Amino acid sequence: MAKTEKSRKNAPAKSAAAKPEAVGPATPDVLDRLFAVVESRRGTDPAISHSARLLARGRRKIAQKFGEEAVECLIEAVAGNRDELVGESADVLYHLMVMWVDAGVKPGDVWAELLRREGTSGVAEKASRPHDPLA
Numbered sequence: 001m002a003k004t005e006k007s008r009k010n011a012p013a014k015s016a017a018a019k020p021e022a023v024g025p026a027t028p029d030v031l032d033r034l035f036a037v038v039e040s041r042r043g044t045d046p047a048i049s050h051s052a053r054l055l056a057r058g059r060r061k062i063a064q065k066f067g068e069e070a071v072e073c074l075i076e077a078v079a080g081n082r083d084e085l086v087g088e089s090a091d092v093l094y095h096l097m098v099m100w101v102d103a104g105v106k107p108g109d110v111w112a113e114l115l116r117r118e119g120t121s122g123v124a125e126k127a128s129r130p131h132d133p134l135a
Contacts, residue, residue: 031093035107049113059070062102066095 041051054062097111100107 031097032107034094035097035100038094038101042101049096051101054095055102059099060101062095062099066092066099069095 038051041049044052044054046053046056069088069091073085073092074121076088077083097107099105100110
């Protein structure tokens with residue numbers, strides 16, 4: 001079980017009023033801000049930054065953590081635990097950002113790919129990809 005999951009499950013229930021205020025509005029721009037924070041942690045002291053610690057441990061560890069969080073997200077989705085799914089989804093997005101920073105992928109690269117696919121059916125988009133014998 002991930003450290004964030006343990007702390008979330010062992011923490012007392014909080015009312016909506018007890019939540020800390022967000023730095024900005026709850027919009028998709030939060031992903032760009034998160035990316036900027038993770039990117040700013042590259043090369044900083046791993047003792048004081050979780051992002052720096054993950055980046056220092058390398059791509060294999062980053063991928064492992066991303067996979068663990070994705071599985072936890074799926075478990076909560078299948079179990080129908082909406083609040084836990086929200087929390088695990090945030091963990092997945094955070095670890096995805098760490099992976100992007102490590103790999104040199106910018107959010108704009110992904111947003112551009114999504115824009116390119118916009119308006120194309122998923123069936124047509126998948127059919128346009130090179131054939132994958134494992135798919």
